[in-house]
Amino acid sequence: xxxxxxxxxxxxxxxxxxxxxxxxxxxxxxxxxxxxxxxxxxxxxxxxxxxxxxxxxxxxxxxxxxxxxxxxxxxxxxxxxxxxxxxxxxxxxxxxxxxxxxxxxxxxxxxxxxxxxxxxxxxxxxxxxxxxxxxxxxxxxxxxxxxxxxxxxxxxxxxxxxxxxxxxxxxxxxxxxxxxxxxxxxxxxxxxxxxxxxxxxxxxxxxxxxxxxxxxxxxxxxxxxxxxxxxxxxxxxxxxxxxxxxxxxxxxxxxxxxxxxxxxxxxxxxxxxxxxxxxxxxxxxxxxxxxxxxxxxxxxxxxxxxxxxxxxxxxxxxxxxxxxxxxxxxxxxxxxxxxxxxxxxxxxxxxxxxxxxxxxxxxxxxxxxxxxxxxxxxxxxxxxxxxxxxxxxxxxxxxx
Numbered sequence: 001x002x003x004x005x006x007x008x009x010x011x012x013x014x015x016x017x018x019x020x021x022x023x024x025x026x027x028x029x030x031x032x033x034x035x036x037x038x039x040x041x042x043x044x045x046x047x048x049x050x051x052x053x054x055x056x057x058x059x060x061x062x063x064x065x066x067x068x069x070x071x072x073x074x075x076x077x078x079x080x081x082x083x084x085x086x087x088x089x090x091x092x093x094x095x096x097x098x099x100x101x102x103x104x105x106x107x108x109x110x111x112x113x114x115x116x117x118x119x120x121x122x123x124x125x126x127x128x129x130x131x132x133x134x135x136x137x138x139x140x141x142x143x144x145x146x147x148x149x150x151x152x153x154x155x156x157x158x159x160x161x162x163x164x165x166x167x168x169x170x171x172x173x174x175x176x177x178x179x180x181x182x183x184x185x186x187x188x189x190x191x192x193x194x195x196x197x198x199x200x201x202x203x204x205x206x207x208x209x210x211x212x213x214x215x216x217x218x219x220x221x222x223x224x225x226x227x228x229x230x231x232x233x234x235x236x237x238x239x240x241x242x243x244x245x246x247x248x249x250x251x252x253x254x255x256x257x258x259x260x261x262x263x264x265x266x267x268x269x270x271x272x273x274x275x276x277x278x279x280x281x282x283x284x285x286x287x288x289x290x291x292x293x294x295x296x297x298x299x300x301x302x303x304x305x306x307x308x309x310x311x312x313x314x315x316x317x318x319x320x321x322x323x324x325x326x327x328x329x330x331x332x333x334x335x336x337x338x339x340x341x342x343x344x345x346x347x348x349x350x351x352x353x354x355x356x357x358x359x360x361x362x363x364x365x366x367x368x369x370x371x372x373x374x375x376x377x378x379x380x381x382x383x384x385x386x387x388x389x390x391x392x393x394x395x396x397x398x399x400x
Contacts, residue, residue: 001054001100001111009054010064014149016047018054020061024074024110033074035138036154038088042144043151044114045095046121046158048165048174053116058109068107075110091125093117118183121145121158121166178290181242181249184210185293193303202301212294213241214254214263214305222364224255225382226267226283228356229314232259234363240265240294252291257315262307265295267319270328272335272385274343281378282385284320284328292321318386320393331389331399345388348380356380 009018019040025033044053058069069075078099085094096115101108121143143158144151145166152158158166168174172183184190190205204210220237227233235255242249253266267283268291274280285292298305299312307315322328335342356376364370370379393400 001102001113003102003104006056006102006104006109006111009056010059010066014061016049016053016146016148017051018056019044019149019151020059020064021055021057022060022067024057024069024072024076026074034084038085038138039144039154040151041085041095041097041112041114042122043146045117046143046145046166047116048169050116050118050169053114055112055114056109057112058107066105066107066109069110070108081112089125091123092119093122095122118170118172120170121163177244177247178249181210181244182290182293185290185297188297188300191297191301191303193301193305200305202297202303202305209245211243213243214238215241217253221370222368223360223370223379224266225379225386226264226315226319227255227257228359228379228383229317230258230311232257232261232363233359234259236260238263242290242294250290252294254294257307258311262311263298263305264307264315265291265298267291270320270332272332272339272342274339276343280342280346280385281382282320282389283318283382284322284386286322286324286328288324318383318390320386320389331393334399335389335392342385342388346381346384348377348384353377353380 010020012018014020025037040055044055047053057072057075059066076099078097081097081099082094085097088094096117098113098115100111100113102111103109123143124138124140126140138154141157143163143166144154144156145158145162146152147162165174172180175183184204184207187204187206191202192205193202194200199213199215201211201213203212215238217237217239221235223233223235227235235257238254238256240252240254242252254263255266256262257264265285267285269281270284271279271281285295299307320331322331353373353376356379357371357373360368360371360376369375
């Protein structure tokens with residue numbers, strides 16, 4: 001969090017995303033303040049929206065004046081809170097929290113960031129206390145939530161309607177259908193491969209209304225840069241139809257690789273402007289996209305369409321993974337600023353061009369455009385640029 005983000009929160013009344021605390025939770029003989037802190041953390045985890053939440057220390061809750069916590073002896077850091085939460089019998093998983101300190105107007109302000117999750121509701125599975133929890137009872141199964149700017153009382157629990165909303169979030173029932181599809185695609189163990197009258201596909205066993213059907217499409221390229229890493233380099237094309245009941249939610253291009261031994265989702269194409277004013281291209285995925293979630297499912301469901309470990313590693317060796325579009329833009333801008341270095345680094349040598357040409361001549365029909373020297377050089381540069389970016393991201397944490 002930066003100062004601008006903090007002031008946006010300070011300028012906003014307390015709500016289901018943030019709360020102000022003048023001081024940290026002070027210690028007392030029974031550690032009841034720790035119980036209050038646990039209740040507040042649980043309340044922000046058990047929200048029905050899909051955003052991170054914030055406990056802001058050093059700001060008054062009434063006037064939102066910045067008073068600071070630099071002299072507060074009860075401050076916690078990330079490790080202390082994480083260790084404490086991990087010692088408690090929390091179901092279904094320990095909340096993920098992080099504490100950041102900002103210097104604002106001559107004061108220090110601590111912000112506890114409580115990460116969003118669909119693993120809700122969280123609660124204690126027993127009355128047993130972990131280390132440092134004290135004698136104050138929070139009962140097993142007691143669920144705390146937050147409505148507008150008010151948390152459930154420490155002696156209370158969520159009502160039926162609140163619990164229903166939390167379980168809907170857990171199951172993804174509060175999401176638009178495309179996001180629901182993304183959620184079930186990540187449940188790898190519950191997808192099954194099938195061959196049926198409507199074609200080859202995979203189906204979600206917990207809710208058979210979710211299916212992916214693979215349909216032949218008009219032939220595209222005979223080979224692609226990402227297929228050159230396989231033993232057989234020729235490819236065939238299909239469309240993966242993500243279906244919910246009778247509706248087609250999305251269509252995604254897929255290819256059969258290595259002599260149709262396995263399927264792979266066709267990556268996105270990234271580009272940068274090189275030193276000559278021309279564009280260099282490479283392959284990439286955005287990890288939050290339906291496209292990448294389908295690719296991960298194919299890789300992990302251990303079916304007739306899945307690659308073995310070696311084939312998958314070869315496929316991914318030149319494909320860049322980005323968090324999102326913003327991450328991709330940031331990296332591509334950085335690369336454009338060092339275009340001369342990049343252009344030199346991705347230039348293929350004669351030996352690799354000869355290897356690619358030999359593989360293509362073996363598997364691709366005569367007369368195919370992929371057999372031209374220019375096409376082979378472009379594919380080689382595409383591979384080299386992908387590898388270059390992957391190496392750059394490993395070496396530069398600020399770009400990850």
